[in-house]
Amino acid sequence: MAYDNNNIFAKILRGEIPAKKIYEDDFAVAFHDISPQAPSHILVIPKGAYESMDDFTAGASPEEIAGLFRALGNVARQEKLDETGYRVISNCGINGGQEVPHLHLHLLGGRRLGRMVQPAA
Numbered sequence: 069m070a071y072d073n074n075n076i077f078a079k080i081l082r083g084e085i086p087a088k089k090i091y092e093d094d095f096a097v098a099f100h101d102i103s104p105q106a107p108s109h110i111l112v113i114p115k116g117a118y119e120s121m122d123d124f125t126a127g128a129s130p131e132e133i134a135g136l137f138r139a140l141g142n143v144a145r146q147e148k149l150d151e152t153g154y155r156v157i158s159n160c161g162i163n164g165g166q167e168v169p170h171l172h173l174h175l176l177g178g179r180r181l182g183r184m185v186q187p188a189a
């Protein structure tokens with residue numbers, strides 16, 4: 069599937085819609101999730117046009133892959149989440165429940181997060 073240039077995170081990257089941005093480097097941007105599921109809920113996204121983790125791991129350069137994960141660690145430490153721990157989630161495709169078609173890492177912390185996966189409904 070072709071990358072959709074009009075997805076909401078592409079618009080945030082281009083500065084067309086606002087976001088509470090807390091970090092940026094050559095490879096990634098991080099901002100607060102609009103609907104936080106934990107006291108700290110940050111989205112870390114690559115600057116490149118990648119739809120999902122599948123797309124990214126198949127097509128991104130080693131520098132882009134390293135850059136995204138370095139950024140994730142930098143953000144976690146910047147926000148002091150390393151001190152008490154955190155969770156990283158990336159939803160991919162239909163079964164993953166992905167809603168926005170630009171790869172994003174959810175960085176969650178600030179409280180004990182409980183079970184990793186809820187039982188099926």
Ligand code: 5GP
Pocket residue numbers: 076087088099100101102103104158159165166167168169
């Ligand atoms: P997904 O379900 O695709 O893994 O997660 C998408 C996330 O993006 C959700 O947690 C949702 O709250 C967040 N989100 C959706 N629209 C916006 C927006 O316009 N701004 C921000 N900051 N977050 C958004």
